[in-house]
Amino acid sequence: MPVEILHESMLRIAPADRNEEHLGSGYGGANGPAEGPVWIREKGYLLFSDIHDSKRYRYTPGQGITLDKDNTARANGMTRDRAGRLICCHHFSRCVDAEDLSTGELTVIADSYKGYKLNRPNDVVVKSDGAVYFTDPPPKIPLTPEEHYPEQDCAGVYRVSPDGKRINRIAHDFVNPNGLCFSPDEKTLYINDSSAGRKHIRAFTVEANGMIDLGSDRIFCDMNGDNRRGFPDGMKCDIEGNLYCTGPGGIWVLNPEGLHIGTILSDYIPINMNWGDDDWQTLYFAGFQSLNRIRLGIPGVPVPRGGVA
Numbered sequence: 001m002p003v004e005i006l007h008e009s010m011l012r013i014a015p016a017d018r019n020e021e022h023l024g025s026g027y028g029g030a031n032g033p034a035e036g037p038v039w040i041r042e043k044g045y046l047l048f049s050d051i052h053d054s055k056r057y058r059y060t061p062g063q064g065i066t067l068d069k070d071n072t073a074r075a076n077g078m079t080r081d082r083a084g085r086l087i088c089c090h091h092f093s094r095c096v097d098a099e100d101l102s103t104g105e106l107t108v109i110a111d112s113y114k115g116y117k118l119n120r121p122n123d124v125v126v127k128s129d130g131a132v133y134f135t136d137p138p139p140k141i142p143l144t145p146e147e148h149y150p151e152q153d154c155a156g157v158y159r160v161s162p163d164g165k166r167i168n169r170i171a172h173d174f175v176n177p178n179g180l181c182f183s184p185d186e187k188t189l190y191i192n193d194s195s196a197g198r199k200h201i202r203a204f205t206v207e208a209n210g211m212i213d214l215g216s217d218r219i220f221c222d223m224n225g226d227n228r229r230g231f232p233d234g235m236k237c238d239i240e241g242n243l244y245c246t247g248p249g250g251i252w253v254l255n256p257e258g259l260h261i262g263t264i265l266s267d268y269i270p271i272n273m274n275w276g277d278d279d280w281q282t283l284y285f286a287g288f289q290s291l292n293r294i295r296l297g298i299p300g301v302p303v304p305r306g307g308v309a
Contacts, residue, residue, distance in 0.1 A: 001250070001265035010253060010262030013242070013297050020266055023291045024065045028052045033269075034286035036078035036123075038086070038303060039276030040101070046276055048286050049075040051091065059284075059291060061277075077123030077179075077234075077272065082130060084308040089121035089134060096121050096134050096160075110134070110160050110167050116151035118158075123179050123234065123272070127186055128305045130162035131210050133170075135177040135191065157191055159210060170212050171204075179245065179272070181235040182206070183256070184301055190220060190243060192232035199223045201232055201245060201254075220258045223247045234272030234285070238298040244283065246270045251285065268292055275300025 027034040027050040037048040045060040058068035074091035085098040095111035124134040157171040175195035192201040205216035226248035241256035250266040268287035280299040
């Protein structure tokens, strides 16, 4: 499908006739989407999650999609830290962990808060100082036999300190916190709420200690009123501060002031996304049972920021 142009500034990102490229289908089963794409730049491939079937797949340009890992405990959102480890949220094991892609060694980053298990960690970002931020929405109802009942008293957003020794709940008033993303200068943290009653993106000023200023909380974008298929979930920024977020019709593109300048239309209901290729100008996005990509005019913020140390 073409690109919806709502403001002339969108033409720097993509022309109206730019189409998505469909890379593969059949991931996630009948009830679950593909999720968490992340580009492994030094290896030249993309990893993404199949939540429902607890699998991880690898897309290599020119070679296609192959199974990368089985039994992932319903892995969801993924990113990387400066050490190059794969940081991943898991629904079944209710944790966020780090995987050494060379050895397969796993290190748990967070699985509880104040002595109680997390609900089902969903999406995750790593700040340039090494702090890990993730969303923990309420469990899906009804729970499957493999899952346990929740022990957290709310849906939360959490921060794990760079040394891994402290975890703080930095927000607790979301109904269904989902995607999150830093602005390029890391002075703003965007968090969206996928619940039908909210369907918006909120923005917070990031304080010097890595916490967020709750008094700065503001609605950055409200997607209510657009009845096309889709909702806020995965989010990423380009290097100029434009925010890309899944939403009604496809992927919404918002300028740094929150103006909706265009939509990357898609037939596949995008769920999550990430930048890829050597120049970080390809936006890979996973959706219900699919993996897709589109070339854009402005590079994205690399993952991890600054490259692997």
